[in-house]
Amino acid sequence: MTNKKAKLKLGNTSFSYAPAPESTSHVNIKSQYDLFIGGKWQKPSSKKYFTTLNPSTEKEIAKVALADKTDVNKAVMAARMAYETTWSKLSGKERGKYIYRIARLIQERAREFAVIESIDGGKPIRESRDIDVPLAAAHFFYTAGWADKLEYAFPQREVSPLGVAGQIIPWNFPLLMAAWKIAPALATGNTVVLKPAETTPLTALKLAELLQDAELPDGVVNIITGAGETGAHLVNHKDVNKIAFTGSTHVGKLIQSAVVGTSKKTTLELGGKAANIIFEDAPIDQAVEGIINGIYFNQGHVCCAGSRLFIQEPVYDQVIQKLKDRISTLIVGDPLDKNTDIGAINSKEQLKTIKKYIKAGLEEGAEIFQSACSVPKEGFWVKPTLFTGVAQSSKIVQEEIFGPVLTVQSFRTVDEVIQKANNTPYGLSAGIWTDKGSKIFNLTSQMKAGVVWANTYNKFDPASPFGGYKESGFGREGGLQGLAPYVQFN
Amino acid sequence: MATQKKDLSASVSKQTNSERIQVLKTYKVFIDGKFPRTESGRYYPLLDQQGKVIANMCLSSRKDFRNAVVAARKAQVNWASKSAFNRSQILYRMAEMLEARATQFVDELMLMGCSKSAAKQEVEQSVDLLIYYAGWADKYGQVFSSVNPVSGSYFNFSTYEPMGVAALIADGSSGLLGLVSIIAPVIVGGNSAVVLASYTKPLCAISFSEVIATSDVPAGVVNVLTGDLDELYTYFASHMDVNALVYQNVEDSLLEKMQQSAVRNLKRIKKLEAAPSPYAILACQEVKTTWHPIERIGASGSGY
Numbered sequence: 069m070t071n072k073k074a075k076l077k078l079g080n081t082s083f084s085y086a087p088a089p090e091s092t093s094h095v096n097i098k099s100q101y102d103l104f105i106g107g108k109w110q111k112p113s114s115k116k117y118f119t120t121l122n123p124s125t126e127k128e129i130a131k132v133a134l135a136d137k138t139d140v141n142k143a144v145m146a147a148r149m150a151y152e153t154t155w156s157k158l159s160g161k162e163r164g165k166y167i168y169r170i171a172r173l174i175q176e177r178a179r180e181f182a183v184i185e186s187i188d189g190g191k192p193i194r195e196s197r198d199i200d201v202p203l204a205a206a207h208f209f210y211t212a213g214w215a216d217k218l219e220y221a222f223p224q225r226e227v228s229p230l231g232v233a234g235q236i237i238p239w240n241f242p243l244l245m246a247a248w249k250i251a252p253a254l255a256t257g258n259t260v261v262l263k264p265a266e267t268t269p270l271t272a273l274k275l276a277e278l279l280q281d282a283e284l285p286d287g288v289v290n291i292i293t294g295a296g297e298t299g300a301h302l303v304n305h306k307d308v309n310k311i312a313f314t315g316s317t318h319v320g321k322l323i324q325s326a327v328v329g330t331s332k333k334t335t336l337e338l339g340g341k342a343a344n345i346i347f348e349d350a351p352i353d354q355a356v357e358g359i360i361n362g363i364y365f366n367q368g369h370v371c372c373a374g375s376r377l378f379i380q381e382p383v384y385d386q387v388i389q390k391l392k393d394r395i396s397t398l399i400v401g402d403p404l405d406k407n408t409d410i411g412a413i414n415s416k417e418q419l420k421t422i423k424k425y426i427k428a429g430l431e432e433g434a435e436i437f438q439s440a441c442s443v444p445k446e447g448f449w450v451k452p453t454l455f456t457g458v459a460q461s462s463k464i465v466q467e468e469i470f471g472p473v474l475t476v477q478s479f480r481t482v483d484e485v486i487q488k489a490n491n492t493p494y495g496l497s498a499g500i501w502t503d504k505g506s507k508i509f510n511l512t513s514q515m516k517a518g519v520v521w522a523n524t525y526n527k528f529d530p531a532s533p534f535g536g537y538k539e540s541g542f543g544r545e546g547g548l549q550g551l552a553p554y555v556q557f558n
Numbered sequence: 559m560a561t562q563k564k565d566l567s568a569s570v571s572k573q574t575n576s577e578r579i580q581v582l583k584t585y586k587v588f589i590d591g592k593f594p595r596t597e598s599g600r601y602y603p604l605l606d607q608q609g610k611v612i613a614n615m616c617l618s619s620r621k622d623f624r625n626a627v628v629a630a631r632k633a634q635v636n637w638a639s640k641s642a643f644n645r646s647q648i649l650y651r652m653a654e655m656l657e658a659r660a661t662q663f664v665d666e667l668m669l670m671g672c673s674k675s676a677a678k679q680e681v682e683q684s685v686d687l688l689i690y691y692a693g694w695a696d697k698y699g700q701v702f703s704s705v706n707p708v709s710g711s712y713f714n715f716s717t718y719e720p721m722g723v724a725a726l727i728a729d730g731s732s733g734l735l736g737l738v739s740i741i742a743p744v745i746v747g748g749n750s751a752v753v754l755a756s757y758t759k760p761l762c763a764i765s766f767s768e769v770i771a772t773s774d775v776p777a778g779v780v781n782v783l784t785g786d787l788d789e790l791y792t793y794f795a796s797h798m799d800v801n802a803l804v805y806q807n808v809e810d811s812l813l814e815k816m817q818q819s820a821v822r823n824l825k826r827i828k829k830l831e832a833a834p835s836p837y838a839i840l841a842c843q844e845v846k847t848t849w850h851p852i853e854r855i856g857a858s859g860s861g862y
Contacts, residue, residue: 512848513848530709548716
């Protein structure tokens with residue numbers, strides 16, 4: 069599968085891109101994976117396996133064990149045992165060294181992880197290679213150093229770990245989310261049962277191999293695979309002290325509801341519908357790049373995607389034209405091709421959801437623009453899409469689509485756009501584009517969102533806390549503030 | 559009814575001429591800087607230890623709560639945008655007003671069953687607590703915010719911002735300290751509040767509202783209701799425009815029901831420590847990380 073038809077137009081000349089596929093020769097994927105419990109690979113008591121597909125070819129990559137209630141129980145017991153016997157007895161200094169080891173091993177095997185991430189999840193290799201995997205390693209590396217310095221993170225308070233953390237992660241950044249979850253849990257002295265998403269289990273399972281290489285004590289991290297039901301067993305398990313979840317607001321609420329009446333602590337990193345606001349005094353070309361990155365990064369499968377664009381009226385036509393021109397140059401196709409900008413939609417189910425929203429947009433009378441690019445015959449694809457002529461009340465403006473679909477509205481005044489931007493139950497992120505410093509400080513402080521990017525978008529960093537306001541969830545991940553969800557004050 | 563009311567201030571009444579009829583105080587609720595009666599017209603008699611009626615307290619309704627939330631929402635943005643220094647002065651002013659009226663609060667606490675020494679101590683602690691939190695207004699941000707060392711050519715910082723409107727359930731066992739220790743850390747950080755006062759010890763809550771009303775606290779930042787938690791908890795927990803539900807001491811069975819209702823808008827539920835602590839302020843804050851690029855090329859540090 070190549071992008072023979074992808075073309076770049078410059079004036080009257082157009083160039084075709086030659087295919088530039090990333091090599092897969094150094095990648096080692098087994099045909100079947102069991103559950104990683106107590107430091108060993110164990111067959112599922114369910115005796116069932118499910119397949120994980122390559123969303124760009126719809127071909128099976130591997131079979132993966134389905135963990136049932138018995139398996140979940142086994143994993144939690146292993147985590148409890150490891151907590152009681154080894155991990156809670158280890159000094160912060162030694163815990164930190166294990167976490168540093170994990171970071172180093174990821175760096176050593178970075179290319180392999182990047183390729184598997186792109187094969188299993190559909191994201192362009194350029195992103196998994198340059199963002200997902202290096203960030204995951206950096207996250208372990210940054211957090212490792214906190215393990216023996218916790219007294220500086222919580223002035224005047226002694227803290228202790230919570231115990232066993234049940235962690236459920238999504239399919240959009242599989243390895244990175246595993247890092248965001250596992251690193252702070254281990255640094256603060258907790259043990260872990262992690263469940264990756266059912267469509268993207270492979271990098272988490274490769275991570276399990278790597279944990280063995282790191283000689284992490286048995287049971288400190290257990291990785292079990294399955295779908296929603298497996299996650300529910302984990303959430304409901306009596307011996308779990310902490311639930312950390314990244315995913316949809318709908319499921320987040322189900323989890324929050326399930327832990328009512330227990331002493332389980334929760335961290336929820338949920339959906340978003342971020343406003344990306346461009347003012348007439350913005351550096352327009354830079355802003356257009358940022359808007360493109362804000363919504364089409366990772367096929368729009370990003371909880372903090374800048375999916376609601378607000379353009380100030382005087383530059384509306386100019387920005388729309390530049391956006392359309394830029395969208396037309398985006399290369400959609402083989403995730404393993406280094407030229408690819410937009411890879412495959414993660415699953416058939418998600419493809420259906422996105423198509424449903426595009427249909428809803430059309431039915432509501434919005435005007436659609438899609439790139440004229442071609443997409444491969446097999447696999448799950450959506451061309452980069454832009455909707456104009458939408459209202460605040462439009463379904464595609466209100467609801468999270470989780471795909472490469474941007475809605476555009478115009479505005480005149482600062483007050484108006486603040487009001488419109490905040491008029492959503494979500495509050496994860498926002499973007500501001502202007503060259504005026506005082507306007508940046510005004511707008512960024514008025515946005516009801518946990519992460520606000522000014523003159524940039526979709527940037528992540530292990531030292532920088534990430535998380536939402538309102539129905540985008542609670543708790544922070546990353547940085548100093550990302551430790552708090554995993555400790556209790558003595 | 560009024561003739562049944564016991565004298566509010568025993569010390570004052572002793573000195574009054576027996577000919578003079580004392581003016582008794584009507585206890586109402588505090589919404590949007592005003593003192594209306596409950597819209598429901600309902601009341602509950604507050605009895606002293608001898609069973610005599612001290613006052614007819616407002617039995618606040620769901621509608622009162624909703625009105626209070628509207629007032630709190632309207633007031634919150636302006637309150638949060640005041641300078642921290644200004645909020646500090648306003649809390650300090652509350653302490654001044656409370657100190658100046660200490661005798662009245664001691665009398666009310668005694669009327670509700672406190673010994674004189676305990677009452678005096680409670681009032682003093684309450685004043686000191688207000689001073690304590692007044693001092694934090696322009697400091698917790700400095701102590702707990704961070705400039706983060708980004709691995710790349712970006713500058714970012716993480717600061718604390720108020721959650722918004724908080725519904726507060728004051729500790730039922732104390733008349734004044736429970737109220738002050740839950741209001742102060744919540745509002746000092748820029749939140750606005752709707753507070754349900756102790757059912758059995760509600761007098762100070764309304765008198766404390768008079769302190770608030772004369773301390774330059776903008777109308778609506780603090781709203782105080784009296785009434786029955788068993789009746790109101792479900793509205794406190796389920797209201798879609800309330801960001802946080804804050805308590806110090808609530809029965810487990812009730813807490814469970816509130817947690818369930820709060821899921822609808824993922825309302826934060828926070829148990830506040832009663833002891834003075836900046837962590838009580840942080841409990842009702844969100845962390846916001848703000849990014850901007852810097853013109854420095856090649857600073858990316860995520861390599862190998």
